[in-house]
């Protein structure tokens with residue numbers, strides 16, 4: 001059997017239903033009862049950015065062999081536990097990179113050019129009473145990126161097309177990029193106009209955007225978050241925006257989704273989207289096909305299409 005942790009894709013559900021005994025974890029009347037009865041028949045968990053496989057779930061599933069994520073982010077999977085128990089893990093990299101980078105640029109444009117607010121201006125008839133206020137130029141603004149991985153690189157490439165000087169912070173300097181490296185987030189924030197969070201969520205990157213970073217970005221600075229909500233100390237962000245200590249924000253992710261701090265709703269220098277970075281028909285289909293491909297490969301004893309742990313341990317110079 002395959003256990004899907006939460007709803008994520010009707011197409012994926014349909015395809016998994018055709019191939020396996022699919023259990024929908026969100027539909028079971030009692031998770032405890034379900035695990036008592038069915039745990040021995042579950043060999044795979046399908047997770048995403050909302051729910052995955054934490055230590056408790058992994059321990060409750062003695063026959064678990066693979067956690068196949070319908071996401072590139074793995075923060076809902078206890079990777080240490082999976083490694084310890086020899087459970088394979090896969091994600092959906094690459095196919096979503098363009099969409100997430102597109103949305104990051106879209107948030108920059110909509111925040112600086114106030115596109116949502118000006119759309120409202122037209123719809124409400126206010127245009128008839130006078131022209132919309134002037135906004136802020138995007139082209140040429142300095143863009144600082146936290147995390148120069150696949151998504152960070154794709155954002156950088158796009159920002160370059162808008163003549164934006166790009167700099168970045170990551171754990172280590174990338175030998176193969178021409179972008180300026182800053183060894184700390186505060187230095188990066190002090191030296192850019194638009195700061196983008198594009199790194200994985202880990203214990204080290206939790207609240208990587210804190211009061212000090214927000215102050216370094218300053219009243220003309222704009223924060224873009226297409227990573228994870230917990231990258232940001234949200235109450236600090238909200239008070240900085242409310243008090244005008246930060247210029248604006250374009251946010252696709254939040255600390256406690258789908259809850260969004262209501263104080264943000266009244267701010268016109270903020271653009272809010274409901275975690276839709278990868279949310280296109282094309283990309284969600286491609287992500288689902290990768291999940292299916294990984295499960296099929298696994299049950300045929302073949303190498304996974306997009307393995308996670310194997311790759312991580314190779315990078316660390318260890319064997320999987």
Ligand code: 8YV
Pocket residue numbers: 008048049050070071072073074096275276277278
């Ligand atoms: C999804 C994501 O929103 O890839 C990620 O890390 O956050 C997303 O693509 C989510 O997993 C869709 O269910």
